[in-house]
Amino acid sequence: MNNTEHFANIMVERFIAAVNRGIDLVPVVADSTSTAKIAPFIKEFPDRLVNVGIAEQAMVGTAAGLALGGKVAVTCNAAPFLISRSNEQVKVDVCYNNTNVKLFGLNSGASYGPLGSTHHSIDDISVMRGFGHIEIYAPATPSQCRQIIDYALEKKGPVYIRLDGKELPELLNEDYHFEPGKIDLVASGNDIAIVGLGSALYEAVEAANRLTLQGISAKVLSVPSIRPCNTQQLANELAQVKSVITVEEHNVNGGLGDLVSEVIAEQGLAVRLKRLGIPDGEYALAGDRKSLRAAHGFDAKGIEAQAITMIRGH
Known part of the structure; x- marks a missing residue:
């Protein structure tokens, strides 16, 4: 358990791999390129990133529009701002309309630590469980994280993935295989x-x-x-x-x-x-x-x- 990985780095790695295997993926950020650690993706595909600025509602609405246009849209920003600031757009534009958007809630839980309640996301699962159509995942280990992201990018329809904000080691065996719903x-x-x-x-x-x-x-x-x-x-x-x-x-x-x-x-x-x-x-x-x-x-x-x-x- 000495080797640790940051889930945002894994996320970006899987985005790059997805585009390379032919998925028409477009990340949408709300001035959150640093939070998303997405610089390697921008270097590989400089024309694919959409940055709407500090405007989470516009981020989710834009992602929904991209999805309706045939793209695999992924939003990448801090979980508290994704869930709280763009709650209506997540509910209506993504979930109710069943659009092919993958919502990544970064630095979830209390990952931001001393920044306090404005930056803590301790209600995101409860909010998302109240919405229809959307699948909800919270990986605990790097292997779970990789496999859940790969699954989500291939699946048609809305997905919320809750990602921790600290480097974490692997707990599971090398032959671990993720299955939706599996305990x-x-x-x-x-x-x-x-x-x-x-x-x-x-x-x-x-x-x-x-x-x-x-x-x-x-x-x-x-x-x-x-x-x-x-x-x-x-x-x-x-x-x-x-x-x-x-x-x-x-x-x-x-x-x-x-x-x-x-x-x-x-x-x-x-x-x-x-x-x-x-x-x-x-x-x-x-x-x-x-x-x-x-x-x-x-x-x-x-x-x-x-x-x-x-x-x-x-």
Whole structure:
């Protein structure tokens, strides 16, 4: 796990590869060329980039127009501004009209750390789950990221991809194969399941390793595919344990925690659930990621403590 990669770099790499294999791809940015790390693409294809300036609504509307003209349009800017500032255009121009636009939410969650609530995106999944037609993904590892982007660029129709803003190492095996909807088993365990979204999956894995030293066997699941989601596969995995913890750098409402709670309720599973993330009615604290996750209780230590409480009652 020494080699780390930034998801924005992977995104640009896959854009270049897509054009080279014949996809008529046009990135649209809102003065966000630096955020998107898209300079290598501009160097290769200087006439393909559209920069609308600091105008996210125009960015999404332009992308929808390009898609209606036969292009594969991709928007590349910070997740909080994409989701909040251009909410109506995402809803109507992209989702309602089912246009072939791929929305990339960069530096998602609390990736911007000390910049605070204006730059944190802790509600994007909840917003996007309220819209129709669009598929929703949140890769956790470089291999997931590459394969999800390649899939999205080939698929006809709207896709939202939530990308973390920090360099991350690989957790999955070399033979990993992404499938839309699939739940990925990262570690096996019998006592408790820890379900992770995006970069919070790394906290889940570390927590599981710590729990092993406590004599607790923790299953770790990754859910990179929010919609579609193989809810039956998820239910089957959760039914094998008595306690479940969800972990996400997102509000506990509307994201992974709600998705898992819906599956538990609808399937009538006899399991206890604790949702960890940004608590109900709160904003993410302004600060570095390590401190922020510790303060909100979803770093590895916090997950470990919650698991022990659920299993041993103390």
